[in-house]
Amino acid sequence: MTTNQPSADPATTGPEPEPDHGAVVDVDRLTVAYGTFTAVREVSFRIAPGEVFGLVGPNGAGKTSIVEAVGGLRPVRGGRVTVCGHDPRRDREAVTRLVGMQLQESQFPSRARVGELCDLYEAIYRAPGSSAALLEAFGLADRRRSPIADLSGGMRQRLALALAQIGDVRLVVLDELTTGLDPHQRRETWRSVLDLAARGVAVLLTSHAMDEVEALCGRVAVLRGGEIVALDAPARLTEAHAGPSTFTVDLATAADGEPERAAGVEERLGGLGLTRLPGAPGRLEFAGSFPADYDRIVRLLADAGLPPSAVGRSTPTFEDAYLRLVGAADGTTGTKEA
Numbered sequence: 001m002t003t004n005q006p007s008a009d010p011a012t013t014g015p016e017p018e019p020d021h022g023a024v025v026d027v028d029r030l031t032v033a034y035g036t037f038t039a040v041r042e043v044s045f046r047i048a049p050g051e052v053f054g055l056v057g058p059n060g061a062g063k064t065s066i067v068e069a070v071g072g073l074r075p076v077r078g079g080r081v082t083v084c085g086h087d088p089r090r091d092r093e094a095v096t097r098l099v100g101m102q103l104q105e106s107q108f109p110s111r112a113r114v115g116e117l118c119d120l121y122e123a124i125y126r127a128p129g130s131s132a133a134l135l136e137a138f139g140l141a142d143r144r145r146s147p148i149a150d151l152s153g154g155m156r157q158r159l160a161l162a163l164a165q166i167g168d169v170r171l172v173v174l175d176e177l178t179t180g181l182d183p184h185q186r187r188e189t190w191r192s193v194l195d196l197a198a199r200g201v202a203v204l205l206t207s208h209a210m211d212e213v214e215a216l217c218g219r220v221a222v223l224r225g226g227e228i229v230a231l232d233a234p235a236r237l238t239e240a241h242a243g244p245s246t247f248t249v250d251l252a253t254a255a256d257g258e259p260e261r262a263a264g265v266e267e268r269l270g271g272l273g274l275t276r277l278p279g280a281p282g283r284l285e286f287a288g289s290f291p292a293d294y295d296r297i298v299r300l301l302a303d304a305g306l307p308p309s310a311v312g313r314s315t316p317t318f319e320d321a322y323l324r325l326v327g328a329a330d331g332t333t334g335t336k337e338a
């Protein structure tokens with residue numbers, strides 16, 4: 001459900017906000033529980049203005065529970081959440097205007113028309129007329145009179161994303177952003193998320209699509225069983241956890257069919273001290289780091305008069321790092337060929 005409902009009860013407005021270190025979102029040792037089951041345990045992170053922050057993890061890892069706690073939709077069992085210094089549960093009115101939410105399985109009244117929902121959101125967020133440009137950007141401008149029930153799943157998803165951006169929001173929460181979108185709409189949606197961030201809006205997103213996380217997130221927290229097992233930039237997590245790259249030198253081609261030259265190249269490559277992998281006949285395979293070890297191989301081949309194209313590489317991706325971090329790796333890595 002897209003949940004931007006106002007809750008304008010001044011009695012629930014909390015005390016002065018506490019210091020938030022300039023962060024839009026400050027999650028400090030957050031614990032969320034359902035009855036006796038602890039779904040999220042002592043999770044901490046901050047999101048700066050203009051930052052796209054990702055939460056990833058297997059089904060049931062606790063992503064939605066965290067997102068809902070940040071949006072004030074879920075009570076906090078332990079720890080603290082603030083959005084621009086406000087407690088999302090106590091300062092509902094303030095937080096409602098600061099946060100746009102596009103939640104999983106966004107649900108709208110099926111008989112409501114697109115335009116009616118836009119009017120409602122414009123009223124809630126005190127942003128008259130602001131939906132027109134958003135509907136245009138999301139390819140829904142001619143749908144103002146359509147009942148929600150007549151929209152395709154992808155259209156409803158895009159509408160949820162457009163509505164989440166209405167008003168002067170400081171944080172947009174996107175739970176499984178591009179589920180149900182075709183590849184073109186997916187790329188368009190990515191662009192709109194990056195535009196939002198470029199305007200200084202903080203973005204908290206969950207996703208099962210690791211390419212999406214790599215493309216969008218400055219930092220990402222990897223969750224397993226309700227706890228953060230790693231938190232860093234996707235590229236740094238890839239470097240630290242994805243496992244080594246594989247480099248292949250095709251000796252027959254590299255040495256132009258000259259056995260002596262091939263033997264010389266093989267001996268010199270052996271001198272680099274890289275881990276040798278079992279390769280096909282005539283091919284040498286090494287495990288090493290990219291770009292450092294790759295550059296060493298390329299330099300060595302260049303000394304022997306061979307071009308960089310003589311070495312192929314297979315570099316693990318962020319998805320490989322993710323699978324290792326959540327304990328689901330099956331040993332097959334290396335999906336980026338060069």
Ligand SMILES: Nc1ncnc2c1ncn2[C@@H]1O[C@H](COP(=O)(O)OP(=O)(O)OP(=O)(O)O)[C@@H](O)[C@H]1O
Nearest residue numbers: 034037039057058059060061062063064065066104
């Ligand atoms: N309302 C609820 N009552 C009881 N348990 C719940 C409730 N909501 C979630 N849970 C449980 O809490 C855990 C975390 O769920 P959550 O939906 O936060 O995970 P998630 O990472 O978002 O999963 P998914 O990727 O499937 O959306 C799961 O074990 C889930 O079954």
